[in-house]
Amino acid sequence: MFDRWGRWVHRRRRWVLAVAGAVLVFAAVWGTGVFGALTSSGGFETPGSESAKAAQTAEHDLGRDEADVVVLYQGKATVDDPSYRASVEKALAALPSDKVSKTSTYWTTKSPQFVSKDRTATYAVLQLAGADDGARSDGYKAIQDDLTKVGGGLTAKVGGSVGVETAINERVSSDIGRAEGMAMPILLVLLVLIFGGLVSASLPLLIGGLAILGSFTALHALSYVTDVSIFAVNITTFLGLGLAIDYGLFVVSRFREEIARHGAGGVPGGVGGRPPSGGTDGDSVEDALAATMATAGRTVAVSGITVAVSLSGLLLFDQTFLVSMGYGGIATVFVCMAAALTVLPALLAVLGPKVNALSVRRRGGAARSDGWWGRIAHSVMRRPVIYVVATVALLLALGAPLLRINWGGVDAQVLPGGADARVVSESLETRFARNATSPIEAVVTGTSDRAAVQAYGARLDAVPGITGAAVTGSEGTTTRLALTYDADPNSGAARDLVQRVRDVPPPAGAQSHVGGVTADVVDQLGSIGATLPWLALLVGGVTFVLLFLAFGSVLLPLKAIVMNMLSLSATFGAVVLIFQDGHLSGPLGFTATGSISPAMPILMLAMLFGISMDYEVFLLSRVREQYDLTGSNTAAVASGVQRTGAIITSAALLFIVVIGAFATSGITFIKMTGVGMAIAILLDATIVRALLVPATMRLLGRANWWAPGPLARLYGRFGIKEGDSAAPPRTLEPVG
Structure with a gap:
């Protein structure tokens, strides 16, 4: 099938x-x-949860009560000074009423x-006018510069x-341009060193550029039919660039090998600079391309489908952030596949x-x-x-810290230190009454009995850990x-506190929904925990089927899944x-918050599970190819590792460069995704592929x-083979 596709593209x-x-x-x-179509950096909430209902x-019954904008004022005098008050009120009065619907201050x-505790700082809470998030965002941008204008020495x-x-x-938006500017020159230099020629080195980079533009186009189109998080631009860009360069490396490397084997254009394999068997250069190029598509092209297709299936698991979750990443990631993978299987x-x-x-160094001989x-x-x-015992022990040891992970939400702490929004957030936490702008909220419905509500509030106030309860609407x-x-708010103690508040019975005949920042994290964890087994079932099941159809083996897919989980656990531990x-x-330039957003490991799990299969399929394809030729498992594994080792290492290095550039992001969890993926790819390309795979395949x-x-016959009929000559799976023989 793939060889015929190669001939079709050639013609x-x-x-x-x-x-x-x-x-x-x-x-x-x-x-x-x-960039103008994606405006939301949220999407971490859980629709339909108790916090969402609250x-x-x-909002429906009482109106919005959100701290859309918090303006922190600082002066040398105290807030008791009349001039302090006059300066703040004058600054706020100058804001247009069609942009700001409500203002709350100490004096109102x-x-x-x-x-603040030293009484030299205060803040104003502004609710923005607008029917939706987009309108409020536009309103904020219109008054953004005016918000910092204040007199009186403040x-x-x-x-x-x-x-x-x-x-x-x-x-x-700024991180995207900087990361691409950093990555592209380094990638070009590395590709020239890997291929030894400028022309061959430029091809994977060209496919990478196409993938970036294709990813942008896919996300832009998706924004018309669903909400897409702004973070999808970062994630899909480095995913698309990394995959496209990997696929380009696999295809170009195999094509050069096939060109040499078929003897086109005076490359060894012909006689006296002529193609073998009296054919023409065009025939030899077509044959080489057909062989390339039958091998590397097949690998790209299987890998791409596996990555897409892994990312499709994100569509099972409730959070808009994960769903939009799933849509964007799937679209990006198919863009990469299309470019690698058609344009390249x-x-x-x-x-x-x-x-x-345009060679810059002499090529080595065949592997x-x-x-x-x-x-x-x-x-x-x-x-x-x-080797199996040692590598598994190492991976388990690296994964041990995962057992004490602490989940938390996404807030201003993801911004770089010194950013105004983060400074405001930190000041509110350290200089003012704690959690004043992010309380736990209990919304009582179904009763107008004020005495019963007051009694309920008193019971909530008596919950250990609660420092006060007040009616705000x-x-x-x-x-x-x-x-x-x-x-x-991101601590386990706060989550336990939310649960204790929820355990307090509401007034008779009434209902109570508990919400707020911490409650949202509690609900997010519950939702993700309930969906995670379905993600594992989908990704594991489909991966098993795809690898079986690719290699006709029952044990290899199971082994690949187990190794992936070991590698991922080590990554998450790191x-x-x-x-x-x-x-x-310090070296990475971020401030640790002591917690991790639960959405990010899920996103990394979906991406990394598929990407690691990229190298697995590439290696096993070569091993299977040699096994069908020789019938020797040991020789096939050694030959497969030798023929793919340098390419997999090069692909991993290139992917790490791409991800490393995005790991310079000023947004902490984008940085975390980049660093985590770089660690995973490094482990996968070295410890797993070079050590654990050969050891386990020798034992099996x-x-x-x-x-x-029955499955062997199924593979014989429907298997994704490299060509018509691909051998069917063998019946079980004694293992020696």
Whole structure:
């Protein structure tokens, strides 16, 4: 199937490139408009949860009571000075009434929570006008500069939910350009060193550029039918660039090998500079491209589908952030696959032997099974038990910190230190009454009995850990109570406190929904925990089926899934050490908060599970190819490791460069995703592929390729084979 596709592309290469050029122009013009289409940095909430119902009920019955904007004022005098008050009120009065619907200050509320402990600072809470988040965001941008204008020797800094969101959005947009500017030159240099020629080195980079524009176009299109998080731009960009370069590396490397084997254009394999068997250069290029698509093209297709399936698991979750990442990621993967299976082979068909042009160093000979990587494989397979025990123990040890992970929400702490929105957030936590702008809220519905509500509030106030309960809104049969507390909102103690508050029975005949920042994290954890088994079932099941159809084995897919889980656990353990505990926070430039958002490991799990299969499929394809030729499991594994070791290492290095550039992001959890993925890819390309895979395949022996009779016949009929000559799976033989 794939060899026929290669021949089809070769014969229509100019048409393929013409269509690709038109798509490229469209993507460059329309796709880059994605930055204006994605406006939300939220989406971490859980629709339908108790905290969501609390927020929706309160807004519907009592009106919005959100701290959209918090303006922090600081002076040398105290808030008791009349000039201090006059300066603040004058600054707030100058704001347009069509942008700000409500303003709360110390002087309008008489609440001491608005005054710092030293009484030299205060803050104003602004609710923005607008029917939806987009309108309020636009309103904020219109008055953003005016918010910091204040006289009387005071200074003003701006935070709040909309302020934080805007700061994050602006940082995400600037991070994209910087990361691409950092990555592209490094990638070009590395590709030249890997391939030894400028032409061949430029092809994966070209496919990477196409993938970026294609990702932007896909996200822009998705924004018309569903909410898409602004963070999807970062994630899909480095995912698309990394996958496209990986796929380009696999395809170009195999094509150069096939060109040499088929002897086109005077490359060894022909006689006297002529193609073998009296054929023409065009015939040899077509044969080489067909063989490339039958092998590397098949690998790209299986890998891409596996990555897409892994990302499709994100669609099972309730959180908009994860769902939008799923849609964007799936679209990005298919863009990469399309580019690697159409545009790249068309370019190779045009170039032919000229793919080796503009060489900067002499190419080495063909890979041998007794090369450096082959010797490593033989060494491992002589002591398979020792290597399996040692590598599994190492991965489990690296994963141990995962057992003490502490979950938390996403707030201003994800911004770089010194950002105004973060300074405001930190000041509110350290200089004012704690959690004043992020209380636990209990929304009571179904009763107008004020005495019963007051009694309920008293019971809530008596819950250990609650420092105060106050009615902040009442209309008809709905009342909102704000509960203050001293615990860190992202701590386990705060989550336990939410549960204790929820355990307090509401007034007779009434209902109570408990919400707030911490309650939202509690609900998010519950929702993700309930969905996670379905994600595992979907990804594990489909991965098993795809790998079985690719290799006709029952044991290899199971082994691959287990190894993936070991590698992922080690990765998440390292993430806990770095981003929760704060190790390397200085060199990496972030402030550890002691917690990790539960959405991020889920996103990393979906991406990494698929990406690691990329290298697995590439390696096993070569091993299976050699096994079908020789029938020797040990020789096939050594040859497969030797022939793919350098390419997998190079692909991993290139992917790490891409991800490393995005790990410089000023947004902490984007940085965490980049660093975590870099660690995972490093582990996968070294410890797993070079050591654990050869050791386990040696222990399994010929059982690697076994399938029961009915499944063997199923593979023979429906298997995704490299060509018509692919051998069917063997029946189980004694393992030796």
